[in-house]
Amino acid sequence: MTFRQLYLVAAALTGFAFAHADATAQAYPAKPIRLIVTFAAGGSSDALARGLAKQLGEQMGASVVVENRPGAGGNIGSEVVAKGQGDGYLLLFGTIGTHGIGPALYQQLPFDPIKDFAPISLLHLLPNVLIVNNDLPVKSVRQLIDYAKANPGRVSFASAGNGSVSHLAGELFKMHTGTKLVHVPYKGGGAAMPDVMAGRVSIMFETSTNALAAARGGRVRALAVTGIERWKQAPELPTIAEAGVPGYRVDSWTGLLAPGSTPQAIVERLNAECVKAAKNPAYREQMAALGVEAVSSTPEEFRSFIVEEVAKWRKAIELSGAKID
Known part of the structure; x- marks a missing residue:
């Protein structure tokens, strides 16, 4: 086979791959999406997850089903997603616990909090x-x-x-x-x-x-x-950073993640839906009533945020001597 023939075959295969990915994203979702929550039903995180599931379901014309998998500081539910099939039908309602403090606190985890997940978007800040x-x-x-x-x-x-x-x-x-x-x-x-x-x-x-x-x-x-900016529900309170402690920031947060093998086209589709949700006035009002701010980010920004969070909490934990296992 000549170089030109090889080039044409490679180009054809590349075009087919892109066409297949695009078709997959367009057909998605074709069945219910499972949203794993690492807390028991009835708590504040569960309420946030159910609000998100309802909003995404309405936007995408699909059923987003919350599945509670509490235990082991969120590691049980996280492992389900980390080792799950990356087809867009299994998602994790991640938190500062599962992808911030937990990876820094636990000595051994059955998954890699960075490599085994595809970050989609930040969701809430508190x-x-x-x-x-x-x-x-x-x-x-x-x-x-x-x-x-x-x-x-x-x-x-x-x-x-x-x-x-x-x-x-x-x-x-x-x-x-x-x-x-x-x-x-x-x-x-x-x-x-x-x-x-x-x-x-x-x-x-x-x-x-x-x-x-x-x-x-x-x-x-x-x-x-403790957050990076003043809280809208108490604007009279300064941040600790502006009150004299530069660099101090602690935000409880949630974010949406998928298994690491999830196709980029599906990650981008889900990210677009999260961005749309964060701009929806009714959804923002619903989240504010629960005490949080609805936000969004790019997948790349969320990945960098997770890396920074783990590093920050690892340093704090080392100094405190806190241990779980």
Whole structure:
């Protein structure tokens, strides 16, 4: 076979591959899509996932079925998707736990959080809020840092448990500010909040909806939010970064992922649907009612975000000494 003949064959095969991928994307979806959620039914993450499933289903004219697979810090559900068929009919409702803290916290995982997944888009962002007991003599982040440095080991911070977002947000704060705060872990944020209100623990990096309700009720004092920008539901609160801790950022987040073998054409189709959802006024309002901001990103931006998140939390975990297995 001549070089010209080989060239023509290669060109024909390439054209066929692109045509096949395009046809696959156009025919998709042809059956129900399974959305794996790594939390039990009834929680806040489950509510977010079901809201997304409904919105995507309406946009795509297909059924998006939520399937709850809780356990092992989200690793059970994540493994289902990591080892699943990449045909677009199996998706993961990923979170800061499954693709941020978890990969940095667990010593051994049955999957690679980067290589075994095809990131599609960020979906939701939710900051935590730095709250302090009303009797603590500080009214700003700067004052808190100065007070903690003047009283090393006397300022404590509550968390929802070892390895939780509220725990590692505190460890990251210590790392950025050089303060010596004492960690007091609880079995869930609900158990921790009463002790912060009563003054048995000094501060907490609590989920924004719970923290804001307590602060507006006068039971604690809110100093700042942990996210990259001010929270729309409490615009009067500065970010911790702008309040004097450059580079500090903690956003709880969710995102959509598929098995790593998923065709690019399907990834792009799903990404376009996520972008469309994030711009839908009714959907945005529904998500805001749940306390989160609906967002979107490109697949490439989401992949870079995950890599940065894992690196950030790995450093915080190494400094804190937190371990699971």
